[in-house]
Amino acid sequence: MWKNIYLWLDERIGFNDLNKNLLDRPEPKTTWWNTLGSASLFLFVLQGLTGIFLTVYYTPSPDHAYDSVQYIMEGVAFGWLIRGIHHWGATLMVILVFIHMLRVFYTASFKYPRELTWLIGIGLFLTTLGMGFTGYLLPWNQKAFWATTVGTQIAGTAPYIGEFILKALRGGPDLSALTLQRFFSAHIWMIPAALAGLIGVHLFLIIKHGESHFPTKDD
Amino acid sequence: MRHDDLCHEVVSNLPTHGDCFVARDATRNDSGAIMDDENKKQINERYEKHLEKGERFWPDTIFRDLIMSLGIFTLLILLATFVGIPAEPKADPSDTSYIPRPEWYFLFLFKFLALYGQLPVIGKIEWLATVLVPSVALGVLTLIPFIERSPRRHYSKRVLPISIMTIMVVGIVLLTLMSEVPTVSEDGSTLLGTLQTVVGIFIPLTAYVLLFVFKNNTRLMLWTTGLAAVSMIFISGTVLTLAPEKKTEETEVATTLVDQIFAGQDLYSVHCTECHGDDGSIAVIEGVEGLEGEKITPIHSRDVLYTITDSAMLEVIAYGRPNAGMPPFGKTYGGELSRSEMDYIVVFMRYMWDDRFEVPQEALKPLFPPLAEGEVPSYNVHILPIVKRYCISCHRPGKDNNNYLMTTYEEILTTGDNAANNIIAGDENSYFLQVIQEQPIMNPENPEEELIGVMPPTRPLKPNVVDAFLRWIMNGMPRTAAETGALSTTPTPEVTPTP
Structure with missing residues (x-):
């Protein structure tokens, strides 16, 4: 019975090819420095999962955001753990992605044939920062409110287009319910979608070219 | 072959290997400057060789990845459990006294802007620092594969880019660490601000200029980078040591x-x-x-x-x-x-x-623990919550209260226009005790005029509250619960050994 199901699936998916292309690949000797990328991927998945749970109780409006976060911390079973992981995961993800980028730079892994992987990686770095920036406002506390105020203000100092950027980010001249709503939307839909797409391309390129080896004196 | 032997001899005598490899590359008809098809072929061949003496993705590589992820997961659970998330008060757009700070990973940029703003002349052109510098840095970072086009990967052949990046990273980390230190101290001294500007702007800028001047001399580039990094770290250390102790403003946030x-x-x-x-x-x-x-x-x-x-x-x-x-x-x-x-x-x-x-x-729960027969109340346990509930609304600075303040133990005993008669240990005629028992104090010079009205002015205190004040003053206003023990007349049950 199980064997028949396996065979039926194998006929349609091709486990052998999958195994050969994804898992049973040769790699150069790797070290702990090579785990930073997969660790960032793990954090992305973890942030996604904890984030989905948080949206069950979170309400993106100035009247209720603070109280709903308070309720997650005090009223929901293990809410403190889910939010704690999400909060610290965000910090750790920024650090890991940054160190991962430095590792790639110092070992010159961005060179031929991996230039495109680097470009996608920069996109991943910026979207990760974007996730941090938009997520920071959501608890609607003093720290969040004023951090976003200065953050958008800095973006607003650009010549000519500054005012437009400022208004587009805030949804008006001041931080308001609109700002919270669009940051929420960006945080849970727009940026994660972009992030997931970029991760897909990044992974495809890594599997295609394999991990780069650490440079030796010949390189 | 002869060339290689010669080369190894040179290598063993030189601390830097750069020149030697350039020489060897020349024998391969490979200038090492720009990538060409020949380079690409060599790179791919070398990679194949590394694969041959390498490992398998499953189970070798992925095993380490999984351990790392598990470690991170454990770390996050520990952080969430034992460090948690500090409670913050609700957003208050009207609170202009709040010092705004960006997310921690933008603090270095925030600090850089503050330091830049201190520069003469160009410091006034804000967008240079807020938009132009970050955009150029980001642009260079993005285009690194197209700027650094040499096919060489080993560190010894990439001293210039590695130096530039190292100074940048050291600067970012140090500016983040110093983000709390003000640029102008409270006494108006700009010493700390100047030192920070040296770390955040002058040393990196000078080092970058020198790096490009010494572009062809590996040793001088390494010296420049090393000296720049060490001096930046040293000055930052000085700044952090001299920095005024950070005043942690405790904001009480009620969560439950x-x-x-x-x-x-x-x-x-x-x-x-x-x-x-x-x-x-x-x-x-x-x-x-x-x-x-x-x-x-x-x-x-x-x-x-x-x-x-x-x-x-x-x-x-x-x-x-x-x-x-x-x-x-x-x-x-x-x-x-x-x-x-x-x-x-x-x-x-x-x-x-x-x-x-x-x-x-x-x-x-009751305002204060009920008093037993003969028990003496103390300031900390009984009087403080009563005063907080009924008195402090008027008896604090800035209110019309005959200068009688009640925010601390000392103030209750010593302040006020009538301090001398107000609270006298063991005296039932203390003004304080009379007014809380609905007997106003008349002005001795003009018996028609009330010197002090009844307190609180609107409604008398509950009998148990008046009783607590009475017992407290009659027993000499003890401050702590420990002091009241001796004054208490409650008979302590004596343990008599049974024969």
Whole structure:
């Protein structure tokens, strides 16, 4: 019975090819420095999962955001753990992605044939920062409110287009319910979608070219 | 072959290998400057060789990845459990005293902007630092594969790019660490600001110029980078040591409902009791300068609680009712209370007076532990909560109170225009005890005039509260519970050994 199901699936998916292309690949000797990328991927998945749970109780409006976060911390079973992981995961993800980028730079892994992987990686770095920036406002506390105020203000100092950027980010001249709503939307839909797409391309390129080896004196 | 042998001989005598490899590359008809098809072929061949003596993705590589992810997961659970997330008060757009700071990973940029703003002339052109510098840095970072086009990967052949990046990273880390240190100290000294500018702008800039000057000399480039990094770290260390101790402003944030009710109660006692009474029942204001005899709606009534929503109540507290004599309390309108604090007051009013809300049992504990027969109350345990609830609303700085302040133990005993007669240990005729028992003190020079009216002006204190004050003053105003032990006349049960 199980064997028949396996065979039926194998006929349609091709486990052998999958195994050969994804898992049973040769790699150069790797070290702990090579785990930073997969660790960032793990954090992305973890942030996604904890984030989905948080949206069950979170309400993106100035009247209720603070109280709903308070309720997650005090009223929901293990809410403190889910939010704690999400909060610290965000910090750790920024650090890991940054160190991962430095590792790639110092070992010159961005060179031929991996230039495109680097470009996608920069996109991943910026979207990760974007996730941090938009997520920071959501608890609607003093720290969040004023951090976003200065953050958008800095973006607003650009010549000519500054005012437009400022208004587009805030949804008006001041931080308001609109700002919270669009940051929420960006945080849970727009940026994660972009992030997931970029991760897909990044992974495809890594599997295609394999991990780069650490440079030796010949390189 | 001969060339290689020669090369190894040279290598063993030289600390830097760069020149040697350039020489060897030349024999391969490979200038090493720009990538060509020959380079690509060599790179791919070398990679194949590394694969041959390498490992398998499954199970070798992925095993280490999984351990790393598991470690990170464990770390996050530990952080969430033992460090947690610091409680912050609710966003308050009107609180202009709040010092805004960006997310921690933008702090270095924030610091850089502050330092840049101190520069003469160009410091005034803000967008150079906020837009141009970050954009150029980001652009260079993105285009690195197309800027650094040499096919060489080994560190010894990439001294210039590695140096540039290292100084940049050291600068970013140091600026993040120094982000709390002000650029202008409280005494007006700009020493710390100058040192920070040296770390954040002058040393990196000088080092970059030198790096390009020494572009062809590996040793000088390494010296430049090393010296720049060490001096930056050293100066930052000095700045951090000299920096004034950070004043940690403790903001009490009530997270649980019970905490919020208590916080609301305390705030209500300070700001509202003066006019509305400790239970919100006052209909005619007494004893408040300027509002004497003003008729108000008792705010504990259903008329108020059932018809005014939380947000409307918040607005009343924030804006006040200027025409009816109620001043604004919200910071937006010049008052003292933040958004969170006004929220707590509303929570307190709802749960204590609105019969549609059920008070949690823990919020109903008595104001002070009931006194047993012959027990002496202490300031810390009994008097402090009473004073906080009934007295402090008027007896604090800035109120009309004959200069009698009651915010600390010392103030209660020593301040006020009538301090000498106010509280006398063991004297039943202390002014304090007379006025709380509804006997005003008459002016000795003009017996018609009240020197001190009855306290509190609106409604007498409950008998058990008066009793607590009476016992406290008659027994010499003990401060701590330990001091009262000796004064207590409660017979301590003696343990008599049974024969």
